Amino acid sequence: MTAAARERHGGAVPDAPARGPRRVLLPVAIGAGGLALAIGVQLVFDPFRTHIPLCILNHLTGIECPGCGAIRSVHALLTGDLLLALRNNALVTVAIPLIATGLVTWAVRRARGLATDLMPSRAVLLALVAVAVLYTVLRNLPAFWFLAPISYVGG
Secondary structure: OOHHHHHHOOOOOOOOOOOOHHHHHHHHHHHHHHHHHHHHHHHHOOOOOOOOOOOHHHHHHOOOOOOOOHHHHHHHHHOOOHHHHHHHOHHHHHHHHHHHHHHHHHHHHHHHOOOOOOOOOHHHHHHHHHHHHHHHHHHOOHHHHHHOOOOOOOO
16 A cells, blocks of 8 residues: 555554465365364274274164265265265265365455355255254164264174
C-alpha cells in the first residue's frame, strides 16, 4: 500500500486475507501427519496377526463400534487390497478419500486467501452422527454380518 493510500485510510491498513503457498502448509502438514502415522503403524505391526484391543466399548460389551476394524482397514488399503479394507470397515474406507478431498479443498482455499470455515453446519453434523449410529447398529445385527470386521489371526 502506498503512503498516499495509507493516509486516506487514516493510517490503518485494511484487512486483506492472507494468500500464498505458505498458507497451504497447515492442511498439507495434517495430511502428511496422518499418512505418516498410518505408514508407521503399518511398519510396526500387522493387525491381522497381532491383536491390540483398542476399543473399550468392544472389550466391555462385545459391540462393534464404527471404528472397530479401522486399523485393519487402513492396513489393507496401504497394501492395495480395497476389498479387504471394505470388509474390515467400510465407513473408514469410504471416509478416507472424502477426508483427502476436504484437505485438498481446504489447502486450495487457503492458498487463494478465501475463508476456510472448518465447522460444518448442524445438519451435516447430525447426518454424520446418524450415519455412524446406523452403521454401528447394522454391523451388530446378524443379517448384516458382512459389515462386522473380520477376526484377527488367533482370535
